[in-house]
Amino acid sequence: MERTLGRQEASDAVGDEGWRLLLGTLRTSVRVGSLAEAAGVAARAVAVCGDDADGHLRVDLRPEQVVLSLQSLDRAALTARDVDLARRLTAAVRAAGLRTEPGVGTGASRSVxxxxxxxxxxxxxxxxxxxxxxxxxxxxxxxxxxxxxxxxxxxxxxxxxxxxxxxxxxxxxxxxxxxxxxxxxxxxxxxxxxxxxxxxxxxxxxxxxxxxxxxxxxxxxxxxxxxxxx
Missing domain, CATH: 3.10.180.10 (2,3-Dihydroxybiphenyl 1,2-Dioxygenase, domain 1)
Structure with a gap:
């Protein structure tokens, strides 16, 4: 079983990658230019997470952004697996020429x-x-x-x-x-x-x-x- 992380540890682990800790979840936003591009980001995220996608990843798609959330859903907690997935997702998003960042909305009008x-x-x-x-x-x-x-x-x-x-x-x-x-x-x-x-x-x-x-x-x-x- 994956180790459960404390709040400080989880925040520190991926804060520089554009993820933020919110109520036991890690969240980030990816700004996109269309719903089709958002769907592509979502598909890439699911592929990166593989067999862990259903148990850890949640995705919200909009024409201007994709919000990615991670949590070990069977425990309603964050584990080392979630941190690993966050890092892998950030790398995949960067490889597509995009960024994981805490701001959401047009012009990053507010944070996640x-x-x-x-x-x-x-x-x-x-x-x-x-x-x-x-x-x-x-x-x-x-x-x-x-x-x-x-x-x-x-x-x-x-x-x-x-x-x-x-x-x-x-x-x-x-x-x-x-x-x-x-x-x-x-x-x-x-x-x-x-x-x-x-x-x-x-x-x-x-x-x-x-x-x-x-x-x-x-x-x-x-x-x-x-x-x-x-």
């Missing part, structure tokens, strides 16, 4: 990111089945306990996770967004949110997360993988 929706709960096992049913979601392989997050089996919608509360807090919204960004993207995203009228409510757990609010008090968190070990 992952959106989560967090739900405050006093009794997580009691409410989790409802959200699984109404969303058509399920737990991840190796992480499907009564308090674990829920994910879209089709890989289209944002993840849902449940924040344990010790008492009701009716004075605040009980559902908020978590935007998981690359660690080197977080300062710029924070600055942009504040410049757009946001307020910083807490940086006590930074760089793991910053708690922000819009002008009416609705909350969102900018999160990274950093500050979560030890």
């Amino acid at each position: 990111q992952v959106l989560e929706i967090a739900v405050d709960a006093l009794d997580i096992p009691a409410i989790r089945p409802f959200w699984a049913a109404v969303l058509g979601y399920a737990g991840e392989a190796g992480a499907d306990g009564p308090a674990d997050p829920l994910v879209d089996p089709a890989g289209e919608g944002p993840a849902f996770w449940f924040q344990q509360m010790d008492r009701p807090r009716p004075q605040r919204n009980r559902i908020h967004f978590d935007i998981c960004v690359p660690h080197d993207e977080a300062p710029g995203r924070l600055e942009a949110a504040l410049a757009a009228g946001g307020r910083l409510l807490s940086a006590d757990r930074a760089p793991a997360f910053w708690v922000l609010a819009d002008p009416e008090g609705n909350e969102a968190c900018i999160t990274t993988w950093q500050g979560r070990d030890g």
